[in-house]
Amino acid sequence: MPKSREIHLVARPQxxxxxxxxxxxxxxxxxxxxxxxxxxxxxxxxxxxxxxxxTSGQDxxxxxxxxxxxxxxxxxxxxxxVGDLVSNRLGFREFFVSDGKGLTKLAADPDLSLTAHMHAxxxxxxxxxxxxxxxxxxxxxxxxxxxxxxxAVGSIAAQIAKIKGCxxxxxxxxxxxxxxxxxxxxxxxxxxxxxxxxxxxxxDATPKGIDVYFDNVGGDHLEAALRRMNTLxxxxxxxxxxxxxxxxxxxxxxSNIIYSRVMLRGFVGTDFMHLYGDFQRDMSSxxxxxxxxxQETILDGIANAPSALIGLMEGRNSGKMLVRLAG
Amino acid sequence: MPKSREIHLVARPQxxxxxxxxxxxxxxxxxxxxxxxxxxxxxxxxxxxxxxxxTSGQDxxxxxxxxxxxxxxxxxxxxxxVGDLVSNRLGFREFFVSDGKGLTKLAADPDLSLTAHMHAxxxxxxxxxxxxxxxxxxxxxxxxxxxxxxxAVGSIAAQIAKIKGCxxxxxxxxxxxxxxxxxxxxxxxxxxxxxxxxxxxxxDATPKGIDVYFDNVGGDHLEAALRRMNTLxxxxxxxxxxxxxxxxxxxxxxSNIIYSRVMLRGFVGTDFMHLYGDFQRDMSSxxxxxxxxxQETILDGIANAPSALIGLMEGRNSGKMLVRLAG
Numbered sequence: 001m002p003k004s005r006e007i008h009l010v011a012r013p014q015x016x017x018x019x020x021x022x023x024x025x026x027x028x029x030x031x032x033x034x035x036x037x038x039x040x041x042x043x044x045x046x047x048x049x050x051x052x053x054x055t056s057g058q059d060x061x062x063x064x065x066x067x068x069x070x071x072x073x074x075x076x077x078x079x080x081x082v083g084d085l086v087s088n089r090l091g092f093r094e095f096f097v098s099d100g101k102g103l104t105k106l107a108a109d110p111d112l113s114l115t116a117h118m119h120a121x122x123x124x125x126x127x128x129x130x131x132x133x134x135x136x137x138x139x140x141x142x143x144x145x146x147x148x149x150x151x152a153v154g155s156i157a158a159q160i161a162k163i164k165g166c167x168x169x170x171x172x173x174x175x176x177x178x179x180x181x182x183x184x185x186x187x188x189x190x191x192x193x194x195x196x197x198x199x200x201x202x203x204d205a206t207p208k209g210i211d212v213y214f215d216n217v218g219g220d221h222l223e224a225a226l227r228r229m230n231t232l233x234x235x236x237x238x239x240x241x242x243x244x245x246x247x248x249x250x251x252x253x254x255s256n257i258i259y260s261r262v263m264l265r266g267f268v269g270t271d272f273m274h275l276y277g278d279f280q281r282d283m284s285s286x287x288x289x290x291x292x293x294x295q296e297t298i299l300d301g302i303a304n305a306p307s308a309l310i311g312l313m314e315g316r317n318s319g320k321m322l323v324r325l326a327g
Numbered sequence: 328m329p330k331s332r333e334i335h336l337v338a339r340p341q342x343x344x345x346x347x348x349x350x351x352x353x354x355x356x357x358x359x360x361x362x363x364x365x366x367x368x369x370x371x372x373x374x375x376x377x378x379x380x381x382t383s384g385q386d387x388x389x390x391x392x393x394x395x396x397x398x399x400x401x402x403x404x405x406x407x408x409v410g411d412l413v414s415n416r417l418g419f420r421e422f423f424v425s426d427g428k429g430l431t432k433l434a435a436d437p438d439l440s441l442t443a444h445m446h447a448x449x450x451x452x453x454x455x456x457x458x459x460x461x462x463x464x465x466x467x468x469x470x471x472x473x474x475x476x477x478x479a480v481g482s483i484a485a486q487i488a489k490i491k492g493c494x495x496x497x498x499x500x501x502x503x504x505x506x507x508x509x510x511x512x513x514x515x516x517x518x519x520x521x522x523x524x525x526x527x528x529x530x531d532a533t534p535k536g537i538d539v540y541f542d543n544v545g546g547d548h549l550e551a552a553l554r555r556m557n558t559l560x561x562x563x564x565x566x567x568x569x570x571x572x573x574x575x576x577x578x579x580x581x582s583n584i585i586y587s588r589v590m591l592r593g594f595v596g597t598d599f600m601h602l603y604g605d606f607q608r609d610m611s612s613x614x615x616x617x618x619x620x621x622q623e624t625i626l627d628g629i630a631n632a633p634s635a636l637i638g639l640m641e642g643r644n645s646g647k648m649l650v651r652l653a654g
Binding site for chain 1: 565
């Protein structure tokens with residue numbers, strides 16, 4: 001009966017979330033009964049898509065939901081052994097019991113870091129891979145723009161486009177991230193939208209227009225991109241972070257899509273699960289060959305989970321935002 | 328050397344076009360030289376997409392461009408005989424000479440009216456057909472919303488959806504058009520957006536959501552539809568008339584497309600020319616069987632061409648807006 005701590009949402013934020021919207025609650029987790037496992041979470045993931053769930057979707061006054069990687073510490077379930085690593089959606093808590101539903105055993109690649117399985121080699125990377133190649137139908141050598149290009153999803157999307165021989169422009173809002181994208185990742189052009197207005201900067205950076213815009217931002221970034229889209233261009237819409245906290249991010253020039261016959265398509269990673277095997281094979285090779293780089297920001301201890309989520313909204317992460325819960 | 332009259336654009340409108348932006352100019356057309364034909368236009372087409380061209384695309388102080396149906400009155404060209412009907416892009420003038428490029432001979436179906444070949448059985452109808460079935464990937468029995476459903480394109484799209492067994496909601500801005508859609512066309516629900524705010528009316532009219540929204544309006548109609556789109560819904564974007572004259576028609580809830588994984592795609596009829604044979608076969612049957620109805624508003628004489636264009640922008644047409652130039 002381990003003591004466990006968990007994070008509850010106790011009030012719904014209007015605009016930016018703050019510490020007042022969350023509470024750290026101590027509880028006791030039962031031991032595993034027959035047919036159950038007891039899991040200790042090692043790491044939990046913090047993602048931009050969590051923000052809209054704070055407004056609707058996430059219940060109040062219960063442990064929050066979110067991606068996590070845990071380890072089985074007790075097992076009375078035939079399919080799981082003590083020590084098994086299990087991906088789960090029960091983040092924001094240290095321990096939980098489960099009948100096995102919703103747990104996915106992870107065979108971690110010993111040549112890669114454990115946390116990479118939570119982003120570049122997990123759903124984060126898969127979202128970038130399928131969004132760019134399947135939804136965006138990227139062709140080798142095309143003109144590509146990626147917003148929040150230093151973020152967990154954006155940085156993978158931008159690097160896959162580079163691997164495919166594309167001209168790649170990335171946007172970010174911080175000088176150190178811009179330097180990483182330019183110097184370490186090797187993008188063709190990098191826009192710091194806090195230094196140069198996105199509209200003018202994107203015009204300057206895309207002399208041949210844009211064939212695929214991988215959109216994590218919406219709002220002014222999408223407007224700027226719609227001015228530059230080439231005929232039959234595609235916009236996989238992965239996120240709309242411009243609107244998550246402000247609640248609005250209007251786009252005024254959507255009619256541009258008619259004459260250039262542009263497609264916009266919202267998607268989530270589960271839309272193309274049939275590609276997961278291809279993704280794992282490609283991405284593990286790219287990571288081992290150093291063709292895909294990543295950054296992580298890891299905060300320690302569940303008490304810091306609200307800070308991680310707030311920091312993500314404020315852009316204080318570099319790459320994937322994680323919280324180490326144990327180990 | 329027939330005298331010909333033509334319409335010039337003489338000033339670019341800000342907002343609604345008015346008579347002051349156009350001039351009627353008398354000219355003399357040369358006779359057909361070797362390798363040429365002289366064409367007399369019988370009817371010309373007036374389309375919503377002409378409005379953005381007034382702002383950019385249409386040159387000033389020359390005869391305007393637009394779809395027309397003419398008759399060869401002199402021929403020194405081996406491929407054309409006097410009396411041949413020819414579709415052309417040289418509307419807004421009574422006569423012109425041509426070397427044959429850009430002319431398409433029309434084999435008019437004697438069982439259908441000549442003007443039907445300029446809308447239901449022409450590019451107008453084809454835009455509706457391909458936009459709905461190809462871009463919108465309509466499946467039998469789906470939930471469909473069509474804006475400007477009494478318009479030339481919208482009315483065909485709405486009726487094709489009915490033929491495919493769909494539940495079809497149409498919007499229009501006039502009581503007589505609403506009555507035609509409900510009583511003659513037989514749509515399942517009709518919204519008069521000047522009587523009831525589109526957002527509430529659409530919510531009430533689409534209890535099972537929307538699978539395909541055929542968009543001719545953008546702006547508030549698109550916002551209202553995005554609130555109702557079902558998972559994996561499609562929005563073929565054919566027009567954005569809300570913004571043509573105001574110059575803006577912002578959409579504030581585009582992030583809705585992520586969770587429902589909705590696709591928006593701008594298109595023009597030439598995107599799916601490989602379907603033109605299928606379209607002609609299907610549409611001529613539907614017209615003859617009375618399964619597709621249409622309305623026309625025909626003004627007389629080229630001097631009325633500006634009034635036709637302005638009237639279209641003000642919604643004073645019922646169905647296809649044409650100008651009879653001769654015959």
